[in-house]
Amino acid sequence: MIKVVLLGSGNVAYHLALAMKSTNNVELVQRYSRKNSNAQLFDSSIPHTTDLHEIKSADIYILAIKDEAIATVCRSLEHIKGLLVHTSGAMELNVLDSRFRRGVLYPVQSLSIDQKIDLKDVPFAIETETIEDQELLQKLATELSHHVFELDSAKREKLHVAAVFANNFSNFMFTCTEDICKEHEIPFEILRPLILETGRKVQYLQPMDAQTGPARRHDQDVIEKHLNQLKGQQKEIYKLLSLAISNAYKRE
Amino acid sequence: MIKVVLLGSGNVAYHLALAMKSTNNVELVQRYSRKNSNAQLFDSSIPHTTDLHEIKSADIYILAIKDEAIATVCRSLEHIKGLLVHTSGAMELNVLDSRFRRGVLYPVQSLSIDQKIDLKDVPFAIETETIEDQELLQKLATELSHHVFELDSAKREKLHVAAVFANNFSNFMFTCTEDICKEHEIPFEILRPLILETGRKVQYLQPMDAQTGPARRHDQDVIEKHLNQLKGQQKEIYKLLSLAISNAYKRE
Numbered sequence: 001m002i003k004v005v006l007l008g009s010g011n012v013a014y015h016l017a018l019a020m021k022s023t024n025n026v027e028l029v030q031r032y033s034r035k036n037s038n039a040q041l042f043d044s045s046i047p048h049t050t051d052l053h054e055i056k057s058a059d060i061y062i063l064a065i066k067d068e069a070i071a072t073v074c075r076s077l078e079h080i081k082g083l084l085v086h087t088s089g090a091m092e093l094n095v096l097d098s099r100f101r102r103g104v105l106y107p108v109q110s111l112s113i114d115q116k117i118d119l120k121d122v123p124f125a126i127e128t129e130t131i132e133d134q135e136l137l138q139k140l141a142t143e144l145s146h147h148v149f150e151l152d153s154a155k156r157e158k159l160h161v162a163a164v165f166a167n168n169f170s171n172f173m174f175t176c177t178e179d180i181c182k183e184h185e186i187p188f189e190i191l192r193p194l195i196l197e198t199g200r201k202v203q204y205l206q207p208m209d210a211q212t213g214p215a216r217r218h219d220q221d222v223i224e225k226h227l228n229q230l231k232g233q234q235k236e237i238y239k240l241l242s243l244a245i246s247n248a249y250k251r252e
Numbered sequence: 253m254i255k256v257v258l259l260g261s262g263n264v265a266y267h268l269a270l271a272m273k274s275t276n277n278v279e280l281v282q283r284y285s286r287k288n289s290n291a292q293l294f295d296s297s298i299p300h301t302t303d304l305h306e307i308k309s310a311d312i313y314i315l316a317i318k319d320e321a322i323a324t325v326c327r328s329l330e331h332i333k334g335l336l337v338h339t340s341g342a343m344e345l346n347v348l349d350s351r352f353r354r355g356v357l358y359p360v361q362s363l364s365i366d367q368k369i370d371l372k373d374v375p376f377a378i379e380t381e382t383i384e385d386q387e388l389l390q391k392l393a394t395e396l397s398h399h400v401f402e403l404d405s406a407k408r409e410k411l412h413v414a415a416v417f418a419n420n421f422s423n424f425m426f427t428c429t430e431d432i433c434k435e436h437e438i439p440f441e442i443l444r445p446l447i448l449e450t451g452r453k454v455q456y457l458q459p460m461d462a463q464t465g466p467a468r469r470h471d472q473d474v475i476e477k478h479l480n481q482l483k484g485q486q487k488e489i490y491k492l493l494s495l496a497i498s499n500a501y502k503r504e
Contacts (some may be wrong), residue, residue, distance in 0.1 A: 168465030199451030213420030
C-alpha cells in the first residue's frame with residue numbers, strides 16, 4: 001500500500017483525490033490545503049489539515065498547488081520524509097529543494113473540477129532522481145493511469161511548448177472561428193462538430209496526413225479570396241499559417 | 253416521398269447515400285458517376301449509370317462531385333427538371349447555370365469514406381432561390397440531419413473562411429506539436445488526449461472562455477523562455493499567436 005498525502009484543493013488535487021479513491025494499492029492518508037476551499041468536493045472521510053506542521057507521515061507527498069506557491073510550501077515541509085513530487089508541467093524538478101527526495105507527477109491534460117474525466121486515460125509524465133523513487137512513483141502513476149511516461153525536466157519543458165500549440169493556440173483558432181461567425185451572424189454551432197472531428201482525427205492519424213484546405217492544395221486563388229475578407233490580426237494569422245502550411249507540403 | 257438522383261462516388265456521395273437509405277421519406281432512385289468508382293461501397297440495389305443522358309426523373313439532383321467538375325457536369329444535365337443542388341462549401345450557388353432550379357446542400361464536416369459518422373449530427377447549410385425549393389430542400393435536409401441552417405452564398409463564403417481556422421489551422425497547430433515532439437524524442441501520444449479535450453471543451457464553452465496558457469496570463473517570462481526554444485516559422489507563429497491572444501485578453 002502506498003501512503004499518500006495530497007496538498008492542494010484545486011483542479012488537479014480534485015481529480016487526483018478522486019482517482020486515488022478507486023485504486024486498491026494507494027491510500028490517501030491526509031489532505032492539506034491552506035483554506036480548505038472546495039471542501040465539499042472532497043471525500044469527507046479523508047483527514048484534512050490547514051497546518052503544514054501537522055502533515056502526517058507518508059510514502060509520497062503530492063504538491064497539487066499553484067506553480068508560484070511550490071517554493072514557499074516546500075519551506076514548511078522540512079520535517080517530512082518520503083518522496084515529494086509536484087504536478088506542474090511548467091516547473092523543473094529543481095524548484096523543489098534538494099534536501100528532499102523529489103520528483104514530478106504531471107498529468108498531461110487540462111483539468112477542471114466541473115469536468116468528468118477518467119484519469120486512467122490521461123497520460124502522466126513522471127520524473128525522479130533515484131531508481132528507488134522511480135519505482136515508487138511509477139507504481140503510484142500506474143495505479144492512476146494507463147499511460148505513464150518518464151520525462152526529465154528538459155524534455156518536460158519542450159513538452160510544455162508543444163502543449164501550447166496543441167491546446168492554447170488551437171483553442172485560439174476556435175476563437176478566430178467564432179469571431180468570424182459573430183461578425184457575419186453565422187451561428188458558431190454550425191462549426192462545432194467540425195472542430196470536434198479535427199481533434200478526433202489526429203487520435204489515429206498523424207496531423208501531417210490529416211491536413212486539408214487551400215494552403216495544403218497550394219490554391220492561391222482561394223487563399224487570396226479569403227485574405228481579402230479578413231483584416232488586422234486575423235489576416236496576419238491567415239497569411240502566416242497558410243505560408244507555413246504551403247511550405248510544409250512541397251508541391252507534388 | 254422525395255425522389256433523389258445522386259451524382260458522385262466520393263466521400264460526400266458515400267455518406268449521403270448511406271444516410272438516405274435510413275430515411276423513410278427519401279428515395280434514392282439512381283446514382284451517377286463517371287467511372288463507377290467505389291462501386292462496392294454503395295448499395296448495389298440502387299440503379300447506377302455512367303451516362304448523364306440516362307439520368308432518371310427526380311425531385312432533387314445532388315451534385316456530390318469535385319468543385320471543378322460542377323460546371324461541366326451541369327452542361328450535360330440540360331434536360332432535367334427538378335431542383336439541382338451542389339454540396340460544396342466553397343462554391344457559390346451561381347456556379348450552377350441559371351436555367352436550373354438550383355440550390356446548395358452543404359454538410360459542414362470533413363467527411364471521408366473510412367470514417368463512421370452519423371450525418372444526423374452533421375450541420376447542413378442549405379440555400380435555394382424560391383420558397384418552394386426552400387421547403388423541398390429543407391425537407392430533405394431535415395431527413396438527413398438534426399441541424400439544418402439556411403445560409404446564402406455570401407455567408408457560406410464567410411463560413412468557409414471560418415472553417416479554415418476551425419479545421420485547417422488548428423490541425424496545423426497539431427502538426428507543430430508533433431514536430432516539436434519528434435525533435436525532442438517525446439512521444440506524440442502524450443499530447444493526443446489534450447488535443448481531443450481542447451476540441452471537446454468548446455462543444456459547451458465559448459473558445460474565448462476556454463483559453464488558458466502563458467499568453468492569456470500575460471506571462472512574458474514563459475513566453476520569452478518558449479520563444480528561445482523555437483526557431484524559424486514555429487517561432488514566428490508562437491510570437492504572432494501569443495501577441496494576438498494577449499491583445500484579445502486585456503489585462504484585468
